[in-house]
Amino acid sequence: MAVEFRVLGAIEVCVDGRPADIGHVRQQCVLVALLVEAERAVPIDQLVHRVWGDHPPQRVRSTLHSYLSRLRQVLAPVPEAVIERRAGGYVLAVDPMTVDLHRFRDLVTRARAAGRDEPGVSLLTDALGLWRGEAFATLDTPWLNSVREGLDAERLAAELDRNDLLLGIGRHADLLAGLSAAAAAHPWDERLAGQLMLALYRCGRQAAALDLYQRLRLRLADELGADPSPPLRRLHQQVLTADPALDAPEAATAVSAGVPPAGRRLPLPRQLPASPSTFTGRAAELARLDEIMTASAGRGATVVISAIGGSGGIGKTWLALRWAHDNAHRFPDGQLYVNLRGFDPTTDPVAPAVALRGFLDTLGVAPADIPADTDAQAALYRSLIAHRRILIVLDNARDTATVTPLLPGTSAGAVLVTSRHQLGGLVTTHGARPLALDVLPDADARDLLLRHLGRQRAASDERSVAELVRQCAGLPLALGIIAARAALQPGLSLAALAGELRAAGTRLDALDAGELAVNLRAVLSCSYRALTPEAARLFALLGHTHGPDLSLAAAASLAGTPIGATRSVLHQLTAAHLVHEHVPGRYRMHDLVRLHAVELAAGAEPGREALHRLLDHYLHTAYRAALLLSPHRDPLTLTAARPGTVPTDLADLDAAMLWFTTEHPVLLATIVHAGAAGFDVHACQLPWTLATFFDRRGHWHDWVTAQHEGLEAARRLGARADQAQAHRLLANAYSNLRRYEDAHGHLGCALTLFGELGDDAGRAHVHLDIAMLFDRQGLPREALPHAHRTLELYRAVGTPLKQAVALNAVGWYHSQLGEHREALGYGEEALALSQQAGSPYGQANTWDSLGFAHHHLGEHRQAIACYRQALDLFRDIGDRHAEALVRDHLGDTHHAVGDAATAREEWRQALDTLERLGHPAAGELRAKLR
Template sequence: MRVEFELLGHVRAFLDGAEVDLGPAQRQSVLVALLMSASPDVQMDRLAARVWEDQPPPGAAGTLRAHISRLRRTFRGALQIDRGRLGYVVHTDESAIDVVAFRDLVARARDAEDDVLAADLFGQAMTLWRGEPFAGLSGEWVERTRSALQRERHAARLDHNDVRLRLGRHTALASSLAEEVAAHPLDERLRAQYLLALFRSGSTAELLRQYEDIRVSLAEELGVDPGPALRALHQRALSGDAGVRRAVPVGFGCHLPSEVPDFVGRADEVVELTTDPPHLALISGPAGVGKSTLAISVAHRLRPRFPDGQLYVRASTSAEALETLLLQCGVVPSELPSGPSARTAMLRGRLSGRKVLIMIDDLHDAGQITDVVPGTPDCAVLITSRSLLATTPMGRRIRLKPLRERESVEMLTSLVGAGRAVTESAALRDIASACGHLPLALRIAGARLSAMPSAPLVALAERLRDHRARLDELDVGVASVRTSIGFSYRRLSEDDRTALRWLGVLSANDFTERQLSTLSGRPDVSRTLERLCDAGMIDPSGPGTGGEQEFRMHDLLGDFVREQARRIPPEVRRAGLRRLAGASADVAPRPAAGRTWFAREPFGSSAAEAVTRGRHAEAG
């Protein structure tokens, strides 16, 4: 059971993604005091002092025991709070606490040798903040801890600002720094960053006003002059020193996410996409097949060919995509046009005459492409989508399939370690097969195994053989095969979702148009199958034994739609199975396999028996 804690804002907790009720503020304070302790062994008197501001009332120990008892029941074993020799010992995955995750990301960003990676890590750290820490809680210890965390955040922001300035993102940075300067008016390092961003953006008048503002503030409130660094920057800006500007890279900088370090396979696709890259290229494929990972890797390889910048946007609405791209091009928010046509014109104007690569991740509406594709042939756009986007002209299309077995084993080996992989090579291949060689599933399985270094691989391999529980096993909270497939499923129309649910009544993942039509009672399902192919939910698999076109679902999608098939009322399922059982023998592409067409209990076992003992008995 996965537990997650959010302390950087209102105190919240989640069990397997569902928020739990933490009770009154005092109980939340107890939880915060336990989670924020530098030592896992929290003494009773120290815990009481944190909750009651060094003045615990009579009976405080009993109240604490009651709160801790309720917390144990709330988390149902996912958060263990044991009584130790001196107090309480807390056992939980520290990475599930947003404060710990924030500190880890900041530390990794500060250690990163690459500024693009550092900026990405700092950005991830900042997104964890949802407001002031422990919002709504009070007390002296809470206030002290809250202030310390806010100081950590401010220090991280300053380091992040330095990285963004080195990357040439000064125009976008100047706008956000204005708010930070207002909140920290006497911070000379912050003000120096703001002055540098203003100078590089050509706002010399505002630079001079800001310098005078901090000079007067420091003199009136602290009785000091600006420090040497701030004075030197002011003088260099006044003299037009080119050295102040020299740090600005040509173009818009790199906004791509960092590469996945253990990227494997896809050698042919990488060559195809990096050799003479077209103006518009599409990587499509089903959920979890690794489209984004491939595209990011390719985009980084193409950086030298597009020296004026590499932009990145995760597809949402056209308006949001345009805004993101314009901000990455250095447009300040106050200068953004209001209408989409004006924004498109501004983006194309910014890109004109430049060599820029744009990556659009997870596009699901072909209409979004028109607004963001640049008009200049020197730019390129790399798109990932679960859909084929069949009506959109593309210079190159790549339809990703699951990895080969060798590549799947290589990925798992990189995650679990070569020693375990060699010792239990057969179990590793079984895990790869049970994951359907789908990169997302492999990564989740690898993450689970790496978190249990002493556990035998065969244990997970055995659990993954159970199709009914396989999707439960391929879930680590932050990554889930069921969630990923569910996102694609919810994008479909209700008619198409209904068709998939009917396919879940079958136990096999191969089927024909006539099978689906007969089972669902819909005379024409050809357009439905076209839409499901376009959405990446199914694939044509060639003609069957009788020459009829067959289709195939990925094994994990088959597990998902069998879960969804439970939504079909039992009597409706049985009627569909009776229709299929009564159909002529040529409905089935492989009659000899008739016994496997129907789902396991509770889906229509009587109909399956009717097939095997009735018309199709001769095939058994």
């Protein structure tokens, strides 16, 4: 049996690819203390000290022996890993290369002996790829902390060594994003600062390199009274004089840098929602914001707009947006906005990692260059916005911890935070300026109401207007809702409306332990009772929804009514200010209004039936979209949608991508809720539908999150085939994140499950996945046997098309090994089978592989002909993603024969397509065009 010990992250032991239960934290400490010294004896007293420090328990040796005995039971199936008692103490007799820590050190040693070229880079990349987080992440003892500190230093040294090697072979553009993030995390490391200076200079950003040096020099002088080291001073002088010795060698490869190349500006974000049209009052607060921002001009400021008493609906977001729109001219580098949904009753707050990912996408960072670790994401984000005059609006924050990763380090811009809480931690530790909002004064509240009612109608009954203002207690949300009610029912007298509201206020209790005042509860209840039965029913059903908003088709499915009827009902709810159509055809609710809907949902028609229709809408539409994106995928078996479900009609690939892009946050929330509500089939199948979208858009972290939910749902269902598929998809997501060990582990689980099921087709799929994973790791020789195994299995159980896929893969890996003639033989056989099967996709992919082989044999005319065949087929199919990749290859061949103009045109068209798709490969094409 194969065993793997992983300590560079959370402690894990995998036996034959399956995680083993290694017990509680203290028992894990015993195992780690032995693993660090694998094959070397650890004296008992030393072992006790490593595990318990200076505070061992009574009868510590008996406890230690108990832990060792349990660990021996865990390792019993693995004869190659044995805990033995020897003269010098206890020893874990195991091959050190089964321990990621020792494998890391071995790879680093070999890399340093390999010299300053690609082999060294590859070895160091493999070494750093073993890290999954902080070493011994779940353990905390004095000895482990000291070892962890040393390992952190080893890891950083390996990263710096790799940086030097990459700079030495001209790959400065690849490094820029990572170096910026690392320099922000290690501001005192002068070697790292020098690497970043050099990368900036070579990317045409001489001024930025010089600015970096000056900031470091001032920081050293102010805080340490020291000057930069001689090597860094020498580099500064070289940058200052544009020394030719700093010029880059020819780059070995061109990979997306994650930040714009020289001469290309960062995208200009304009994310603010529309300015509130009925905004009234708040003159003092707007003036205070002006005062704070003017005083902080050039230095950046953070303001927390909170509510006195923690009340929602008081107008925090309206104030922030009104000021942001009025002062957009102060922020020429753009505005970032995120609704953190800190108090949404039906969904969790937006995690900092999700918000960071959205900002990094907006700022133009390629998905492949977004770090997996949230701290690293925050460092990269801060680097990108440093010294830019940018406004960041963080709306509806729940607490300081949610906001902190989203704050800039240094900025000439500003941050507006809105929250029901005062966020004292943000004020105390980050110097934020508080701005507390109270309810509107009577004069402003009256003015807001009059703007809705019309002054003529209000003048006819001033007494009732005053009563409405009093009942709404200056709360803008309540005023807006009651004004809409009055406008919708012009025949209803203001006196009758005031009386109804007064009576409701005496009957209803406060909601949610003080989060809602009685007046708003009364306003919502009155508005709800005034709705038509159809509108009241839909409003109550909206309490079953999750995610930030809802499409018209989703609402129709929820209600089980046709699109036209649902649109009419939603128009009623919009007119009543109970929902808001923030973009055409999409609706959302204020979180306090949603909370009222959640309460009402408990007494509405059986919510499970409505929720089932809504989930069927998402699943059946997502399935259609998935097959438009990737028609060759093995299909799912869906149960028929419930009567009344309205799937969205998607005409083509463009429509599918747009639907997935729009519904992406809703689908993530829906997957989680489906599992929690007992709809495990939906929770299992929805992640499958998202796989191609996640892959093409680079949403790999979301892919992992969704697919873990799918795997757990499959386990609850006892569906082993679905579990195997979920493991495959998780492996693909981890592969894209370069977490190769995790990917191999999940593929191992999938292979085992398919084997137990006797599913040879499933095993063939997994072997193909393993081959592709090795290929991604730059190991085509390891990939080739798995491709051959795929071919054997498909020949036994697969269709001609599946055999063609396997033949094409075998040929591809031969090409990667330089065996292009062999590749052509396999490719031609694959092409014949694809033609026999009538598969345009199979033919197109094979023509592309044949073109690659001909190109590398120097047969450029044949290569161009093959690529043209592939291009025509992909164009006919409508797969622009694949079309762009073929154009990229075609450009390479034209470039090789000296036709630079045609090469540039092919690359330009490919880049345009990939940028529209938001694909991470766009960075490579930008580098080629430079």
